[in-house]
Amino acid sequence: MNLGGLKIEVENIMSNDVRTRNDDLWLIYKVWKKRTRIFIPFEDFKKLPSAESITRVRRKIQNNDELFVPTEGVRFNRLVKMSAVKTWVKL
Secondary structure, eight states, X not given: OOHXXXXXXXXXXXXXXXXXXXXXXXXXXXXXXXXXXXXOOHXXXXXXXXXXXXXXXXXXXXXXXXXXXXXXXHHHHHHHHHHHHHHHHHO
């Protein structure tokens, strides 16, 4: 994902919609709405779990319950990243 492009997109949305400056859920809704052709009324969108909550639960299932583990390639990449973070934190 191009974070520079996302930054420009978020800045553009925030410059045109004051509500997005105060409400992260509304900002996420506006970004996702702009990027997809899927229409979900905001009232329904508010009922959806956040992407962060979904990935947090996935991590708990995989790490704590040891179920539905990732493929070896993905597991290796995560271990490399985790090692890099641990090294950085120790500095």
